[in-house]
Amino acid sequence: MAGITLDNVVKRYGRLEVVHGIDLEIAHNEFVVLVGPSGCGKSTTLRMIAGLEDISDGEVRIGDRVVNDLPPRKRNISMVFQNYALYPHMNVRDNLGFGLKIAGQSPAVIEERVNEAAEILGLSELLERIPAELSGGQRQRVAMGRAIVRHPDAFLFDEPLSNLDAKLRVQMRTEIKKLHAKVRTTVVYVTHDQVEAMTLADRIVVMKDGHIEQVGRPMEVFNHPVNTFVASFIGSPPMNLIPATVAAGQVRFSDGTTVPVPTRLADLVAEGQDVVFGIRPDDLTPVGHGIHEARETADIELTVELAELLGTETLIYTRFAGQEVQGKMFDPRDVVPGERLTFRLSLDKAHVFDATTQKSVRAL
Numbered sequence: 001m002a003g004i005t006l007d008n009v010v011k012r013y014g015r016l017e018v019v020h021g022i023d024l025e026i027a028h029n030e031f032v033v034l035v036g037p038s039g040c041g042k043s044t045t046l047r048m049i050a051g052l053e054d055i056s057d058g059e060v061r062i063g064d065r066v067v068n069d070l071p072p073r074k075r076n077i078s079m080v081f082q083n084y085a086l087y088p089h090m091n092v093r094d095n096l097g098f099g100l101k102i103a104g105q106s107p108a109v110i111e112e113r114v115n116e117a118a119e120i121l122g123l124s125e126l127l128e129r130i131p132a133e134l135s136g137g138q139r140q141r142v143a144m145g146r147a148i149v150r151h152p153d154a155f156l157f158d159e160p161l162s163n164l165d166a167k168l169r170v171q172m173r174t175e176i177k178k179l180h181a182k183v184r185t186t187v188v189y190v191t192h193d194q195v196e197a198m199t200l201a202d203r204i205v206v207m208k209d210g211h212i213e214q215v216g217r218p219m220e221v222f223n224h225p226v227n228t229f230v231a232s233f234i235g236s237p238p239m240n241l242i243p244a245t246v247a248a249g250q251v252r253f254s255d256g257t258t259v260p261v262p263t264r265l266a267d268l269v270a271e272g273q274d275v276v277f278g279i280r281p282d283d284l285t286p287v288g289h290g291i292h293e294a295r296e297t298a299d300i301e302l303t304v305e306l307a308e309l310l311g312t313e314t315l316i317y318t319r320f321a322g323q324e325v326q327g328k329m330f331d332p333r334d335v336v337p338g339e340r341l342t343f344r345l346s347l348d349k350a351h352v353f354d355a356t357t358q359k360s361v362r363a364l
């Protein structure tokens with residue numbers, strides 16, 4: 001049993017603090033994804049768990065062991081990097097077994113573990129090949145296999161898919177998910193890609209500027225972002241965020257347009273409060289072309305500036321209260337720039353953030 005606990009973990013490089021006291025509890029066998037923009041401290045946090053960076057302050061525990069002062073090899077965790085390096089002259093079998101051999105494992109144990117990992121990863125037929133004879137995806141699987149054979153308490157992944165082309169990335173994402181289902185173990189996975197985070201994670205940890213902004217199950221974070229940063233970071237295309245003021249039970253935009261304050265949020269806003277109104281493109285759809293039946297709606301007429309046909313849906317760029325916003329049309333017909341369309345806002349799905357704190361009024 002080994003979960004991972006971060007207790008007020010700080011990282012400083014000289015006088016520059018880049019991770020500002022992170023608290024996080026990762027359960028045994030949980031798949032946790034650290035996601036956030038480049039430079040927010042994901043890799044640094046992961047590397048402190050791995051033992052590749054000193055911990056400036058706070059405590060990291062794996063299971064019930066404090067590991068702050070343990071070297072990486074004594075932490076019983078495996079790390080898979082973006083730039084996986086296989087030994088080019090060794091075949092797959094030897095690449096898989098090399099770490100165990102160095103660690104002094106017996107040939108019988110090595111063979112058993114290598115065969116087991118090859119079986120799990122579908123590499124059994126490829127054991128005699130050298131890396132040059134493998135596809136990118138197969139090489140990536142060998143890299144993961146090298147981690148698996150060690151039977152670690154946890155796997156740490158740092159952007160393992162970012163060097164792969166789009167198609168392979170999606171394929172490997174599925175493989176990692178399947179792999180976790182087979183080899184139930186604790187995983188900490190770092191990515192800047194919110195789609196990867198949404199699809200892989202049991203729980204997502206959204207980071208920004210060395211802080212955790214929100215921790216939650218993917219749909220929780222998607223449906224209930226605690227602030228405008230999370231709202232715009234998770235979900236693609238991003239949520240529309242439009243400044244407004246609360247006046248007489250209405251959300252009033254800069255051009256004088258109003259929509260009712262969603263009933264479920266009515267008690268959470270104050271008259272005169274400056275807010276940011278949030279609505280995802282999926283919830284701003286021409287009348288008759290939405291995907292869900294909303295109980296509360298508001299209709300506004302907008303002019304199409306650009307339409308992108310994506311197949312089953314069309315992304316519509318328009319302008320609302322002086323700001324570019326995006327809506328979606330499901331079951332599309334042709335839409336042309338300049339066309340006036342009545343859009344229906346699903347107020348059930350709308351978000352209201354305080355303009356000063358940028359926090360969701362649900363979270364204040």
Ligand SMILES: Nc1ncnc2c1ncn2[C@@H]1O[C@H](COP(=O)(O)OP(=O)(O)O)[C@@H](O)[C@H]1O
Nearest residue numbers: 013016018036037038039040041042043044045
């Ligand atoms: N060795 C270092 N010395 C100084 N600053 C560093 C060092 N490594 C990383 N940083 C800084 O720490 C911050 C977090 O970096 P990192 O954890 O790599 O971000 P991420 O993985 O989220 O892109 C960045 O601002 C980066 O410039």
Ligand SMILES: [Mg+2]
Nearest residue numbers: 039042043044
């Ligand atoms: Mg990084």
